[in-house]
Amino acid sequence: MQESKYGKVTPELIEEFKKIVPGKVHVNGDINEDYFHDEMPIYGKGAPDVVVEATTTEDIASIVKLCYENNIPVIPRGAGTGLTGAAVAIYGGVMIDMSKMNKILGYDKENFVVKVQAGVLLNDLAEDAQKQGLMYPPDPGEKFATLGGNVSTNAGGMRAVKYGCTRDYVRAMTVVLPTGEIVKMGATVSKTSTGYSLLNLMIGSEGTLGIITELTLKVIPAPKETISLIIPYENLEDCIATVPKFFMAHLQPQALEFMEKEIVLASERYLGKSVFPQKLDGIDIGAYLLVTFDGDNMEELEAITEQASEVVFEQGAIDVLVADTPAKKKDAWAARSSFLEAIEAETKLLDECDVVVPVNQIAKYLTFVKSLEDDYDFKIKSFGHAGDGNLHIYACANDMDEAVFKKQVADFMKIIYKKAAECGGLISGEHGIGYGKMDYLADFAGEANMRIMKGIKEVFDPKMILNPGKVCYKL
Template sequence: MADYSYNQVTPELIEEFKKIVPGKVFTGDEINADYSHDEMPIYGKGAPTVLIEATTTEDISAIVKLCFENSIPVIPRGAGTGLTGASVALHGGVMIDMSKMNKILEYDKENFVVRVEAGVLLNDLAEDAQKQGLLYPPDPGEKFATLGGNVSTNAGGMRAVKYGCTRDYVRAMTVVLPTGEIVKLGATVSKTSTGYSLLNLMIGSEGTLGIITELTLKLIPAPKETISLIIPYENLEDCIATVPKFFMEHLQPQAIEFMEKEIVLASERYLGKSVFPQQLEGVDIGAYLLVTFDGEDMESLEEITEKAAEVVLEAGAIDVLVADTPAKKKDAWAARSSFLEAIEAETKLLDECDVVVPVNQIASYLTFVKSLESNYDFTIKSFGHAGDGNLHIYACANDMDEAEFKKQVADFMDIIYKKAAECGGLISGEHGIGYGKMDYLAAFAGETSMRLMKGIKEVFDPKMILNPGKICYKL
């Protein structure tokens, strides 16, 4: 590993920044403490020396060039909703707040794309596209992340089972490289075999290879109708076993989420609203599927619903509750969307993982994870995307010493990451590596792949100034 060192940001340099973006440069007490951490405070341990609100690609380029010349770390930050510390300024330096570049620039309805600044929030694009009769299919749980952040982690979300992940919707991007150079990658086309895919390399690179400033994203015509089903089961095994049957029957759900009883109860405490039945026909419910179908008209959706009901009831579901009005659908999905907040609201110490395993391994994997609970002083809560094997597993504690919590969690994570690999899965489905998961990535990927990743990082960032100490390169 090469030796990299950084310089302090000097007052002269701050003056230079102010000349480039007057009124957008902040230091010291002007910087809110929120900029020292993301949504997972356990990974918060560094504040930037300077915070700059992003304005244009050209301004960012000028700022990064100065940082490159002076060996100053640069950390791009979206809305700070990450869960692995990827946007934390571990080595100080200049943080660029991308959430200020938040304009939806242009819809191209003939080619079904939209051009946006990278700081646009997912929720804002989703709502705006809907008004145009269009759908931006990626639907990560956190609606108030920036699209640049979504691309940087290849965020997946609820609808990945039918529509794929963020990667599948990125047609083109403008990037400021660690040298300050600006490159445009991709085009408004769906096919490409035009050299190494720098576009795909940038996707999921968590702000370590370049700062994404503008995106051209694919849209699709919005399905006219949706219908959601709440499907209760006695236990998680029965619940998960149903999942492949949806596909074999060509039912094409837009989303299939699973949730265990405990997390549903936490959500109901948080929202003060009960949506999911807890007992049915004398049976205690242990787990649920929440399934959504989309289509062109209610008639065909009702047909699909009937077929789906037949399939799941035969496979052990206790009942099928149809959410066919806007209010019912909203309640069911609001419950699902509040899981993380519900956990946060009643938990002092929190860590999580978002492994992804083959769909037919979910049940046995979760049974294994649950079996570990008695070894630790924290509790384990889980939910996730049953259609694609992406599991969110939370270690939660209220009465533990932080150091002890971290120690026990490290042990727990080590075991469950290894198990995920044994099951043919991966370390992270959508949250990324940041710096919180670096050791697990290294153990999983192996020396050769890590050498390649480090080599790629060095090619893009010869002075190691961009978001240093993340993914593959410890500093």
């Protein structure tokens, strides 16, 4: 925990918290160490003084109001699956665990929206919506993140190429401000020109402007059929170069992912199941596209598959393997969804970035990134959302000193973030900035943009108590 000028969490204040939420306040040795970090602990750890398990918006408002009056930091936390240190208590204070606010409050099928508490897991909403004949399109890789966390980072995921990111599906929300005030933002409508869009400002703010407690989310009729294609290539360059051709051929994949052979093998070792071919027609496979199309019937999808096959064969694909049964589709996407877990299982020191570049710059950018590997003592692994240019690049090491690793990675990240900007991209597509990427944001955004972001933070949070020291505002 860093030193700060914040107030102390006194025994008297803890007793006030206990009156508000009896039996749901944890201190000292009762706090599970999982609360000290997120899924990327290399960005630091911090122990909160208190963890409060929230169950209602009103309870959160009462807790936050007390913290505001006593100048105590407040850190909202969902499932803790973030990758930038955004939900870590680097200044101590009160951590509000949102995971118990996990009720799906109801569907409005005439307006195609669902109302949920912020602690509902993405997986739970996806399954429940399917039972209603509906689909919630955002599909980030971590299915057991909370929806409040997804909104707070504007998570994208695999279906963003066709359906867009989380931002595109948020209609309204209930928010507790740092003062303890409860406000409503947005409405169950599809368009607005009603003042500044505070709703969109809150989306992606990583818990620094307000605590999202309830959400009204857009849903759509679920596609009747889907089909997935595994498309192997001899090398990554040919694989990535195919991506723009899908769109030029007027194909609209639901998901379009790329992956290198090495990371596929790691995933298959992790799952204990082989799904992707390693060699075809005597050719060693170096990379793959995993593509899903959706539609009203299989006849439609079979025609799309034929057209897609013509496109990829012209670009050097070795084969097109059709996953047209539930088991085959499940196995293919389970391998893709396990990439991060597979890397973590085989790696002692890990850092990552999720830059996003224009689709026609992916091959050029990844070639540049891979060319840097000989300059460092760690390995570089990559995969990502080829359809929208969001790339996940990992620095992995097992035998390096941590201080040396961090120093080398900092240099590496600075170079590849700069290159992403030169390619017309941004430094994060869906993971956010949090605590770990603040310096890179400052370098990328420039003085004027940083000044505006800091000014927004000051208006929402004049005492700087809400998730302090994250995104744009260092203390």
